Amino acid sequence: MNLLLLEEADFVAADRVVLADRRFTHMQDIHRVAVGDRLRVGRIGGLMGQAEVLSLAAHQAELRVSFDQPPPAKLPLTLVLAVPRPKMLRRLFQTIATLGVPRLILVNSYKVEKSFWQTPFLHPDSIRENLILGLEQARDTVLPEVIIEKRFKPFVEDRLPAIAADTLGLVGHPGPYPACPRAVDRPVTLAIGPEGGWIPYEVDLLAEAGLAPVQLGERILRVETAVTALLSRIF
Amino acid sequence: MNLLLLEEADFVAADRVVLADRRFTHMQDIHRVAVGDRLRVGRIGGLMGQAEVLSLAAHQAELRVSFDQPPPAKLPLTLVLAVPRPKMLRRLFQTIATLGVPRLILVNSYKVEKSFWQTPFLHPDSIRENLILGLEQARDTVLPEVIIEKRFKPFVEDRLPAIAADTLGLVGHPGPYPACPRAVDRPVTLAIGPEGGWIPYEVDLLAEAGLAPVQLGERILRVETAVTALLSRIF
Structure with a gap:
């Protein structure tokens, strides 16, 4: 603390x-x-x-x-994240608060196990508690906004295009894609998939919403490591 | 896996x-x-x-x-790390193996609690087990070398200068220092302090050994997050 x-x-x-x-x-x-x-x-x-x-x-x-x-500035970012397993989720709330993410949108994905949505770590009190631990670590006072979007397709088709408009839209995804850009000086919308990655259909829908796939190399990272690595490179 | x-x-x-x-x-x-x-x-x-x-x-x-x-290439890096608390240490072995760190040197520091050195996670079998979990995550086969240097001063004065020679030497440290460089294209020796940071005497000794302090911004990161953030930015 x-x-x-x-x-x-x-x-x-x-x-x-x-x-x-x-x-x-x-x-x-x-x-x-x-x-x-x-x-x-x-x-x-x-x-x-x-x-x-x-x-x-x-x-x-x-x-x-x-x-x-005043507290430190937040990153100019909306982070869209497939819900990870509960233990990882709990730490992720802390990590995104520490890193200065102002808005997190948790979405479903084909490879998210249904049971992950039942975790008590998605209870608003638990989310707030872990965000506060992350703020205490970083020395920040402003709670990130956390939005839960249980249905992938309606969110990506109906709401994500407006969120991604006038931002650099990126999907972190291993594969034959361009390298993740560095030192971006404008707002970013970044989507990061579940363990096992997005399925091709999801990558296509995200691309139609304005998010282009980028990769960080051959190594497969845990979600928490991927979040930190992508944000540290982009900003 | x-x-x-x-x-x-x-x-x-x-x-x-x-x-x-x-x-x-x-x-x-x-x-x-x-x-x-x-x-x-x-x-x-x-x-x-x-x-x-x-x-x-x-x-x-x-x-x-x-x-x-062939397995993926390692980073051209020697990572010098003050021993973190046991729970963090265990995950760090996994993380550094996942990220492709080829050589980790664990050192003492003024703010490392003596009890941290007693953890079973420093037993060679336990180190190997956690490195393997990290390699399995990343899809790599080559175990990082882990070196334990219990005494800070003799290590930094007598052995670190030769390790840091012909590399870019950096100390991750919050404060009024230059920003951490990006996309470095030569070998790096990077030292990261304990929770609470290095003391000024330690920063001075590391600087004499060829490691210059750099910072990542106002936010105080957990050691595991700092390792990922620094490596993702440097390489």
């Missing part, structure tokens, strides 16, 4: 917060804070700044806070 | 292998293979090719194998 993220409900006054949950435990067990210590804090959706520990009780801490610094 | 990796001990004839372990279970449970099915295989340290399932018994499978394809 490189940034302590504060919710509106934590505030007991304009410049005071009281923490009693996971964040309090983390402050005690990992940071081993004492009264008078200073910590980096951020207001969810708002500015970042400093906190000073005013008091520590058995189960809670009170901090004086001030905010003066 | 995108590639079934074969050990010398699996061979019962020049073109036949018998599998009875994790790989047999995986073939049955995940790939649901039947007699006559074909699979991608590789010989550890050697060529890749095809296998045909000749017979399936309750606890083992026999395959006919042939090899004709």
Whole structure:
């Protein structure tokens, strides 16, 4: 936790917060804070700044806070991702928040197992929890938007063309395609397939929506590694 | 498992292998293979090719194998990494094998907790197991070399200069440094610090050994994400 993220409900006054949950435990067990210590804090959706520990009780801490610094810029990106297996999904929410993805659209795909859609990690509370862990890692305060599109074809045919319009549309896909571009200086719409990849029909539909296939070389990457590798190369 | 990796001990004839372990279970449970099915295989340290399932018994499978394809090229890189926490370390062995890192040197650092060195994931058998998982993911056959250097100063002062000679030496480190270079076309020696980063003394010693600090932006990345992001940008 490189940034302590504060919710509106934590505030007991304009410049005071009281923490009693996971964040309090983390402050005690990992940071081993004492009264008078200073910590980096951020207001969810708002500015970042400093906190000073005013008091520590058995189960809670009170901090004086001030905010003066904007969070880092997000990537100019919409990321479309086939739903990965639950364990990977959970980490992916953290990773995309850390990397500065502002909008994630989770879609179905032929090779997504139906059971993946049943995971509790798709519950809004769980999504938010993991996004916050990713923001705390990166030192960012702004939650990415997460959109769930269970049906591939209606999404790609009816809604994706408007999302991809005026952006560079890309599909990360192993095969005889052009190499993924580097250092792109305009907005990007990027689609990344499931383990096992998109099927040709899906690649065709994505291409009709304005997303051109690009590849990163012969090596087959796990989804989480592919997301980081593609974003690091594109931006 | 995108590639079934074969050990010398699996061979019962020049073109036949018998599998009875994790790989047999995986073939049955995940790939649901039947007699006559074909699979991608590789010989550890050697060529890749095809296998045909000749017979399936309750606890083992026999395959006919042939090899004709070289594994993908490795990156021209020596990666120097401060030992991360055990759970991260385990995944990192997989990730660096997947990404094509040919040589990993694990070093101590001021912010590495002493307990990290006690993890069973540093046992040679465990390292090999996780490297193989990474190779199977990527479709590669050649195990990366892993070197353990428990003492930072003697390694950096006495051995790192010769490793970094005639390479582009870089230290990934957040701060007011030049941006990490892109699309480098020569060998690289890259050092990545622990959670919490190198201390200034360590950055100075690494610089004396020929490694210049570079940064990837304001966001603080987990070590695994930083490794993927830096390699994807540099190569």
